[in-house]
Amino acid sequence: MVTNLSATHSLLTNWISEIRNTEVQTDRMRFRRNLERIGEAIAFEISKTLPWEEKEIQTPLGIHLSKVLAQQPVLATILRAGLPLHQGLLNYFDKADNAFISAYRKHRRDGSFEINLEYLSAPSLEDRILILSDPMLATGSSLVAALQALKDSGNPSQIHIVSAIAASVGIEYVVREFGERIYIWCGDIDDELTAKGYIVPGLGDAGDLAFGPKTQF
């Protein structure tokens, strides 16, 4: 199931508009904080769909039957651009376990690229709710490589993908590879990709905007 959170206006559409805006992008701290806020807003939306249970809570004056999460999710992200979005999700799912994967697009001279995956640290995912975040879902190759790698850590009961901006072809690729049982939460969805796999209009390079340019090697 794919949810485009820009289908209706909210504060989130304002933050998405700011991360796209070249004038606002010069403020790196605001770019990171906006990604964090987008993570927070999406965490809240996801939380409404997660299994919950009733728990008797002792207040100073009596007992309250509270609705609480039945289990904590595992929050996974893809280094490096995923870090601020991950922090936003973790601000709200503050008791979650965490997983980190390094996957970067190594570009060849002809403009094509391959995904290099060199690091993975994850708890057991068996029967857990996995929430995997990456701000940009472009071709979908990084997310598919990350999900393949996470398979060795167990079979999650639910998989949620969180991205700030996704390209429709990338969404189709992830759904083709992992089926309809995946929930995809997008801040917004764009229709175009450049020949080098950048989302149009997108926002540019999320990792560089959050943390500064990197040298290609």
Ligand SMILES: O=P(O)(O)OC[C@H]1O[C@H](OP(=O)(O)OP(=O)(O)O)[C@H](O)[C@@H]1O
């Ligand atoms: O859907 P895809 O076509 O795979 O592209 C999306 C990937 O590109 C970006 O990372 P990048 O490789 O630029 O690394 P970075 O996080 O170090 O900037 C982004 O954070 C995704 O991981």
Ligand SMILES: O=c1cc[nH]c(=O)[nH]1
């Ligand atoms: O548009 C894109 C595509 C991949 N990675 C980015 O940071 N931006």
Ligand SMILES: [Mg+2]
């Ligand atoms: Mg990048």
